[in-house]
Amino acid sequence: MTVDESNVILKMTGITKRFPGTLALDKVQLTCERGKVHVLLGENGAGKSTLMKIISGEYQRDEGTVWFNGREVNFTNVRQAMAAGISMIHQELSLLPERTIAQNIYLGHEPEKEGFKGIVDQKKMVTDSKALMDSLGLDMDPQTSVKKLSIAQQQMVEVVKALSQEVRLVIMDEPTSSLTSREINKLFEIVERLKQNGTAIIYISHRMDEIKRIGDSITVMRDGQYIDTVSAAEADLDTLITMMVGRKIQKMYERNYREPGKVIFETDNLCGLRFRDVNIKVREGEIVSLSGLIGAGRTEFAKAVFGIDPIDAGCFKLYGRQINRIDPTNAIKYSMCLLPEDRKKEGLVLQTPIKENLTAACLKKTFKMGILRNKPENEIGEKYVRELRVATPNADKIVGELSGGNQQKVVIGKWLETGCKFLIFDEPTRGIDVGAKCEIYILLDSLVHQGYGILLITSELNEVIGISDRVYVMKDGEITGELTRDELSQDRIMRYAVGEGEVV
Amino acid sequence: MVEKSINKNVPEILCSINRFINKVNIPGIAIGDALLIVFFSIMSDRFLSSYNLLSILRNSCTLMIAAVGLTWVILMSQNNVSVGAVVSMAAVMVPILNNKGLPMGIVLVMPMLMGLLVGFINGFLIAKMKFDYWVVTFGTMSLMTGLALVVANGETISTTSKFLNFIGNGKFAGIYIIIWLTAILVSIMLLIQRKTKFGYNIYSIGGSENVAAISGINVVDTRIKVHMISGLLAAIAGMATACMNVAGSPTVGNDYSFNAMAAVVLGGTAFAGGKGGIIGTVFGTLMLRILASGLSMMDIDSTWQKAIIGLVIVTLIVADVLNDQRKAVKGSRRIYRDVI
Ligand SMILES: Nc1ncnc2c1ncn2[C@@H]1O[C@H](COP(=O)(O)OP(=O)(O)OP(=O)(O)O)[C@@H](O)[C@H]1O
Ligand SMILES: [Mg+2]
Numbered sequence: 001m002t003v004d005e006s007n008v009i010l011k012m013t014g015i016t017k018r019f020p021g022t023l024a025l026d027k028v029q030l031t032c033e034r035g036k037v038h039v040l041l042g043e044n045g046a047g048k049s050t051l052m053k054i055i056s057g058e059y060q061r062d063e064g065t066v067w068f069n070g071r072e073v074n075f076t077n078v079r080q081a082m083a084a085g086i087s088m089i090h091q092e093l094s095l096l097p098e099r100t101i102a103q104n105i106y107l108g109h110e111p112e113k114e115g116f117k118g119i120v121d122q123k124k125m126v127t128d129s130k131a132l133m134d135s136l137g138l139d140m141d142p143q144t145s146v147k148k149l150s151i152a153q154q155q156m157v158e159v160v161k162a163l164s165q166e167v168r169l170v171i172m173d174e175p176t177s178s179l180t181s182r183e184i185n186k187l188f189e190i191v192e193r194l195k196q197n198g199t200a201i202i203y204i205s206h207r208m209d210e211i212k213r214i215g216d217s218i219t220v221m222r223d224g225q226y227i228d229t230v231s232a233a234e235a236d237l238d239t240l241i242t243m244m245v246g247r248k249i250q251k252m253y254e255r256n257y258r259e260p261g262k263v264i265f266e267t268d269n270l271c272g273l274r275f276r277d278v279n280i281k282v283r284e285g286e287i288v289s290l291s292g293l294i295g296a297g298r299t300e301f302a303k304a305v306f307g308i309d310p311i312d313a314g315c316f317k318l319y320g321r322q323i324n325r326i327d328p329t330n331a332i333k334y335s336m337c338l339l340p341e342d343r344k345k346e347g348l349v350l351q352t353p354i355k356e357n358l359t360a361a362c363l364k365k366t367f368k369m370g371i372l373r374n375k376p377e378n379e380i381g382e383k384y385v386r387e388l389r390v391a392t393p394n395a396d397k398i399v400g401e402l403s404g405g406n407q408q409k410v411v412i413g414k415w416l417e418t419g420c421k422f423l424i425f426d427e428p429t430r431g432i433d434v435g436a437k438c439e440i441y442i443l444l445d446s447l448v449h450q451g452y453g454i455l456l457i458t459s460e461l462n463e464v465i466g467i468s469d470r471v472y473v474m475k476d477g478e479i480t481g482e483l484t485r486d487e488l489s490q491d492r493i494m495r496y497a498v499g500e501g502e503v504v
Numbered sequence: 505m506v507e508k509s510i511n512k513n514v515p516e517i518l519c520s521i522n523r524f525i526n527k528v529n530i531p532g533i534a535i536g537d538a539l540l541i542v543f544f545s546i547m548s549d550r551f552l553s554s555y556n557l558l559s560i561l562r563n564s565c566t567l568m569i570a571a572v573g574l575t576w577v578i579l580m581s582q583n584n585v586s587v588g589a590v591v592s593m594a595a596v597m598v599p600i601l602n603n604k605g606l607p608m609g610i611v612l613v614m615p616m617l618m619g620l621l622v623g624f625i626n627g628f629l630i631a632k633m634k635f636d637y638w639v640v641t642f643g644t645m646s647l648m649t650g651l652a653l654v655v656a657n658g659e660t661i662s663t664t665s666k667f668l669n670f671i672g673n674g675k676f677a678g679i680y681i682i683i684w685l686t687a688i689l690v691s692i693m694l695l696i697q698r699k700t701k702f703g704y705n706i707y708s709i710g711g712s713e714n715v716a717a718i719s720g721i722n723v724v725d726t727r728i729k730v731h732m733i734s735g736l737l738a739a740i741a742g743m744a745t746a747c748m749n750v751a752g753s754p755t756v757g758n759d760y761s762f763n764a765m766a767a768v769v770l771g772g773t774a775f776a777g778g779k780g781g782i783i784g785t786v787f788g789t790l791m792l793r794i795l796a797s798g799l800s801m802m803d804i805d806s807t808w809q810k811a812i813i814g815l816v817i818v819t820l821i822v823a824d825v826l827n828d829q830r831k832a833v834k835g836s837r838r839i840y841r842d843v844i
Contacts, residue, residue: 058718079720094718096711098779107708108719110701118700161719 015064042221044405045391057081085168097147253466270314272304275477297477350400355381384413544798573737581777589648591757594742599663623735627728662751672747710777
């Protein structure tokens with residue numbers, strides 16, 4: 001595709017980066033223009049985040065050249081890149097939970113009192129961050145501490161943080177993975193405004209529908225290599241996916257529906273932290289989705305059922321046994337497990353190898369009389385690395401060194417290995433590439449065929465419609481509608497989710 | 505009518521007290537201090553006298569200076585066990601240098617330089633060379649403990665100096681000079697902590713070193729400076745003991761590392777870093793000294809005193825953690841209502 005040379009702000013050529021045992025980037029190139037959104041596409045572990053961290057000064061390249069704003073640059077730390085006008089929204093949340101929103105927004109570049117170098121102007125910091133958030137259409141008190149915010153709100157704070165100084169280039173590494181429609185629309189408005197101001201944007205996402213919506217040009221990477229750059233207007237989604245995964249994906253959502261069996265999970269007027277009077281059931285051989293906007297109380301519901309949060313009233317039944325109280329340590333005994341939304345915090349030990357994480361929830365299998373058996377551990381490790389297509393040389397790699405999407409695959413493997421028959425998945429495909437998503441859907445389908453019951457919490461409507469047998473829609477903590485497979489449509493779900501279901 | 509207005513006024517006053525507490529951010533430990541004072545006043549009629557309270561304050565000074573310096577290190581999720589050794593070294597340097605007849609300026613500056621140097625070595629090895637902070641500070645602790653014994657020949661060294669004696673035992677406006685000095689030092693540290701970018705950076709690094717680094721904070725630089733300040737304040741604490749005794753003992757600092765750590769943690773600065781601060785440490789130090797004074801006035805054996813103080817430390821830390829957890833749950837409820 002053609003590039004207007006005078007408009008180029010960033011040009012990278014022949015970028016190579018090695019990690020011990022991995023060639024993360026192999027002669028990659030990238031060119032970005034002012035006022036344009038450049039989308040970066042690639043499977044988990046393709047090297048997208050690594051390339052971005054080289055631009056932002058976090059990593060140093062081994063080979064290659066980078067031009068920024070008309071001159072060759074070699075940023076050796078983040079400060080230099082920031083000073084040049086580059087800011088980055090990281091794939092994983094990078095906020096300090098104990099500090100306030102304002103302190104997080106101006107982290108590292110707090111406004112100074114006039115005439116007093118090094119003295120922070122707290123008043124200005126609060127009013128400025130309020131003004132900044134207002135201008136971006138966000139209504140939050142800058143003096144609340146970040147730990148009190150939901151993940152979606154934290155993500156928006158992250159966006160504000162990236163825009164809190166003069167920027168020429170904003171890198172967004174999967175900013176929407178924990179947002180739903182409402183916040184995504186807001187984010188896209190922000191992106192539109194940035195474009196008008198002549199800011200360049202690099203945008204990474206695994207949500208294919210977003211790419212055409214906001215992208216101007218698209219660069220595809222695979223296994224650390226540059227594949228091609230195309231204009232978004234001309235690109236065709238199927239071709240992009242094929243370029244990205246290196247093979248053709250026939251059908252995204254594979255379901256072989258079966259007749260559901262007996263009820264395995266049933267709630268009776270369950271009330272908790274942010275939900276009330278929930279009555280739902282899941283039968284054997286069913287994938288039941290719990291849909292709704294972010295903040296509707298779905299995650300809280302799952303946490304309460306799993307015993308992480310308290311249940312205020314009501315009860316639920318698992319395999320016919322009535323349960324009033326449960327805690328996460330014995331939930332596995334009832335054959336129930338939860339894939340949590342916040343995987344980093346609740347699902348993984350980042351400093352240990354993949355195989356240890358995989359077996360952490362079922363140590364009985366790898367420990368015989370208190371002694372670790374290496375063989376089962378290795379076998380389990382190899383199995384999931386293969387089945388879930390985790391991009392790693394072997395199961396001994398430290399989880400913290402995997403790419404974001406591959407870390408999530410490890411968490412999924414960990415819970416599958418427990419052998420629980422009732423599974424609650426909270427956003428299982430967040431941040432996972434299309435190829436692996438497809439893989440996970442096939443896996444879910446085969447699980448329900450073996451008699452598992454699955455409660456799926458997801459914000460991607462396509463996913464809800466593509467693979468569910470039944471859907472419950474939650475709004476403000478209450479179930480507002482139930483839809484069977486034949487009734488499913490984006491429209492209907494959204495209407496229940498925003499509370500107009502009864503009207504139509 | 506009158507009653508009504510009183511009813512209305514009382515909660516208003518409570519509210520404003522509450523607001524004031526929130527604004528100046530007084531930690532829970534301050535209330536603990538107050539309760540202890542009430543308790544000991546009931547248990548012993550000698551306890552509640554202006555003389556005793558003033559002497560508790562005076563006895564807190566040296567530990568407070570050292571503990572305040574340590575606070576930032578712990579706030580950055582590290583630790584420094586060489587505090588006590590630097591206290592001892594500075595304590596013996598003052599009389600030795602003074603006995604050599606050197607000008608007072610040098611007598612006062614040299615120990616401070618020593619503290620800064622030890623702090624720099626700690627900071628450099630930890631932040632720049634990425635050595636483990638326990639290993640490094642244990643190393644400098646052994647080194648300085650040994651050196652202090654060597655230069656002092658294992659003995660307490662006394663000296664004569666009107667000036668040093670005045671600093672250590674003189675009064676200004678009815679209050680010991682040493683208390684004034686401590687108050688000034690703590691105030692300066694508090695201003696730095698609350699108002700400067702440097703102070704903000706300490707909290708950021710303690711919250712998450714990675715997040716701080718990718719936000720453009722110079723982590724290595726900040727860490728080295730914080731260790732140097734910790735060394736400097738430990739040295740000043742040592743000098744203060746020398747002034748108060750007009751003599752320096754090479755073992756005077758033995759308990760300081762542990763006690764300073766206890767004061768910091770009692771004050772609500774978590775070993776995990778990122779939250780807490782100097783005000784808490786001030787009250788934490790006071791608590792240790794109030795306990796020591798109160799228990800000895802109740803004629804409790806000194807060996808038992810240690811055990812009781814240990815028990816109090818553990819209880820308070822547990823209580824603080826539990827309270828924190830409760831606050832977090834409540835907070836999340838409130839935010840929910842705001843947003844939806
Ligand atoms: N710090 C590190 N140490 C070792 N290997 C690393 C490190 N960071 C990344 N890698 C490896 O480099 C490769 C590229 O990772 P990267 O995070 O750039 O992928 P990505 O394209 O962002 O994937 P995702 O979509 O899952 O976020 C992966 O194989 C990963 O394991
Ligand atoms: Mg990534």
